[in-house]
Amino acid sequence: MQILTVGQFTSQIKEVLEGAFGHAPLYVSGEVSGYRGRHQSGHCYFTLKDERAVLPVVMFSREFAALGFPLAEGMKVLARGRLNLYEPQGKYSFILDQLQPAGLGALYLRFEQLKRELEAEGLFALERKRPLPLLPLRIGVITSPTGAALRDVLNGLFRRYPRLEVVVLPVLVQGAEAVPTIVAAFDLLRQDALGLELVILCRGGGSLEDLWAFNERAVASAIATCPVPVISGVGHTTDLTIADLVADVRATTPANAAELAVTPLALWEERLEGFAGRLEQVMDRRLSAARQQLDRFGVALPEAPALRLSTLYLGLDHQLERLQSQAGRLVSRYRARLLAMGLGLYKGGARVGLLRGALVRLGERLRAAGDRKLLLERNSLTFLVRRLAPGTVRQRLGALRSTLLERKERLERAVGLVLTVQRRDLAVLLKSVEGVQVERVLQRGYALVRDKSRKLLRRAEEVAPGTVISVRLAVGEFQAEVGQREDGDEQDLSDPTRGMRG
Numbered sequence: 001m002q003i004l005t006v007g008q009f010t011s012q013i014k015e016v017l018e019g020a021f022g023h024a025p026l027y028v029s030g031e032v033s034g035y036r037g038r039h040q041s042g043h044c045y046f047t048l049k050d051e052r053a054v055l056p057v058v059m060f061s062r063e064f065a066a067l068g069f070p071l072a073e074g075m076k077v078l079a080r081g082r083l084n085l086y087e088p089q090g091k092y093s094f095i096l097d098q099l100q101p102a103g104l105g106a107l108y109l110r111f112e113q114l115k116r117e118l119e120a121e122g123l124f125a126l127e128r129k130r131p132l133p134l135l136p137l138r139i140g141v142i143t144s145p146t147g148a149a150l151r152d153v154l155n156g157l158f159r160r161y162p163r164l165e166v167v168v169l170p171v172l173v174q175g176a177e178a179v180p181t182i183v184a185a186f187d188l189l190r191q192d193a194l195g196l197e198l199v200i201l202c203r204g205g206g207s208l209e210d211l212w213a214f215n216e217r218a219v220a221s222a223i224a225t226c227p228v229p230v231i232s233g234v235g236h237t238t239d240l241t242i243a244d245l246v247a248d249v250r251a252t253t254p255a256n257a258a259e260l261a262v263t264p265l266a267l268w269e270e271r272l273e274g275f276a277g278r279l280e281q282v283m284d285r286r287l288s289a290a291r292q293q294l295d296r297f298g299v300a301l302p303e304a305p306a307l308r309l310s311t312l313y314l315g316l317d318h319q320l321e322r323l324q325s326q327a328g329r330l331v332s333r334y335r336a337r338l339l340a341m342g343l344g345l346y347k348g349g350a351r352v353g354l355l356r357g358a359l360v361r362l363g364e365r366l367r368a369a370g371d372r373k374l375l376l377e378r379n380s381l382t383f384l385v386r387r388l389a390p391g392t393v394r395q396r397l398g399a400l401r402s403t404l405l406e407r408k409e410r411l412e413r414a415v416g417l418v419l420t421v422q423r424r425d426l427a428v429l430l431k432s433v434e435g436v437q438v439e440r441v442l443q444r445g446y447a448l449v450r451d452k453s454r455k456l457l458r459r460a461e462e463v464a465p466g467t468v469i470s471v472r473l474a475v476g477e478f479q480a481e482v483g484q485r486e487d488g489d490e491q492d493l494s495d496p497t498r499g500m501r502g
Contacts, residue, residue: 007087014085017092021083027109028055028094029102032075038064044071048079048094056093058084063097076102078109107208111215114242118217123224123246130229130248132261135268136197138165139261142185145170149204149233149254156258161265162440167194173203178213186222198261199226201243202233202254211235214243223247233257269426276422283415442474460485 004012030048038044042061047054057079059067071077081096100108118124139157143150145168157164169188171181182201189196201223203211213219214234223230223246232247233254244250251257442448449457450470457463467482 006090010085010087010090013090014087017083017085025080025097026082026094027078027080029076029078030055032071032073032077035071035073048077056091057081057096058093059096059099063099067099069101071099078102107212107215111208111242114215114217114220115245118220118242118246123220128224132229132231132249133197135263136261137163138167138194138196140167140169140189140194140196140199142169142171142182142199142201143203143254144173147173147204149202152253152255153200153202153233153258156255157262158440159264160258160262163265164262167196172213174206174210174213179216179218182213183218183222186226190225190227196228198229198231200231200233200251200254200257200261201247202231202251202257203235204254205236205239211239211241214241216242219243220246231257231260272422272426276419276426279415279418279422283411286411439474442472445474448472459487461487 028048030050033047033049033054035044035046038061042064044059044061044064046057048057049055078100079094079096080098081094083092084095085092122128141150141153143153150168154166157166169185171185172178173182188194189199201214203214211234214232220242223232223243229248231249231251232241232244233251233256234241234243235253237252249260251260438448448471450472451457451463452468452470454470457469463469463482463485465482465485468479469482470477470479
């Protein structure tokens with residue numbers, strides 16, 4: 001018979017329990033009981049119960065802080081955690097790491113399972129995310145045709161870029177039939193018949209059940225295989241769907257999706273104006289530098305040959321003076337030595353002859369050296385004079401001026417062509433923007449009123465009773481005669497129906 005201590009017995013129970021349930025997460029549903037809020041340590045202690053049993057629960061401070069809903073007594077929840085036995089007291093408890101309201105439990109489990117599967121398949125990987133086009137001209141919007149999300153997206157897109165083309169692909173965004181319609185819309189995109197450059201998938205906020213169509217594998221696969229980049233703007237900032245994780249870019253709201261899709265036209269105009277200004281400055285600096293270089297060649301080159309010749313002549317004179325001075329000093333030194341010999345000169349005729357011969361040979365050597373030096377300097381001077389002859393200088397100067405003038409003309413033509421194209425494009429852009437803005441104002445119920453000379457009228461005092469006026473509406477134009485005039489101050493006309501009398 002084996003006798004166990006309490007500690008040994010409890011350890012064996014711990015091993016049996018934890019071995020039976022393993023280390024995989026366990027899911028338990030029940031009703032919250034004995035909840036008194038957070039303990040002073042930050043942890044939370046309560047129990048889960050049903051009609052048959054009670055389970056002690058511990059939720060540590062970090063997990064409790066991440067809880068996304070207010071916990072309350074009597075709430076039915078789905079808990080995820082692991083079993084633990086605290087040996088000193090011999091009590092087991094359930095250590096929670098996640099907690100969800102019971103009504104969302106099944107959907108939440110399906111969401112987590114699909115999320116893990118798609119992540120393992122690489123559908124969430126950053127390297128497969130595609131960059132958005134810089135300036136898309138044709139965008140598709142997949143959403144409900146009657147929802148507020150479509151209105152928010154269209155307002156955002158056209159406000160930022162009125163010339164944009166938008167193709168709306170209407171789908172259901174909630175319910176059992178939502179998934180097939182969303183997948184069918186993406187199938188239409190794969191046929192490349194619409195010519196879209198970007199797609200926005202969006203809908204407004206809602207509960208997990210409302211957004212569930214965007215958590216299905218079929219929708220995730222359709223987004224992953226879409227031939228163009230996809231922006232997902234499903235729900236609000238706090239909502240997260242599988243579609244958000246698979247899309248190339250996630251937007252917090254449908255309106256935010258429009259902001260991410262298109263850069264405002266005003267910003268493009270500002271960039272274009274800045275580019276044109278910088279281009280003009282660069283061209284002006286280059287032309288100015290070319291003119292200054294040409295002026296320097298035209299002024300400095302004719303004087304350079306004469307200055308160079310004068311310098312060479314002065315150098316030659318200086319060399320001749322140095323040679324003459326050196327020869328004079330040598331002759332004087334030998335003459336002094338000869339005179340210092342005194343008496344020996346008439347006694348030693350042979351010696352006198354030797355000295356006299358050496359003096360003669362020295363003089364000849366000095367003259368020959370001077371002649372060679374002078375010849376070399378004159379040859380160098382002659383070569384330089386030929387190089388700097390007026391005809392040669394004028395020829396080189398003429399060729400240089402022709403080259404500079406040709407480059408100047410090419411540069412001015414290039415600058416003119418670039419500026420002409422930029423100004424033309426900017427004028428077309430501004431004209432189209434102005435036209436779009438006028439048409440949108442007329443669609444809101446306003447009208448353009450002109451007199452018979454087609455002058456646009458802005459004040460009632462500009463016409464008199466009986467005057468014939470022309471009225472243009474959003475669709476069509478008609479003429480009318482002024483019956484009565486009421487002058488007044490400018491009013492807030494944001495509402496076209498304000499001030500109308502029956």
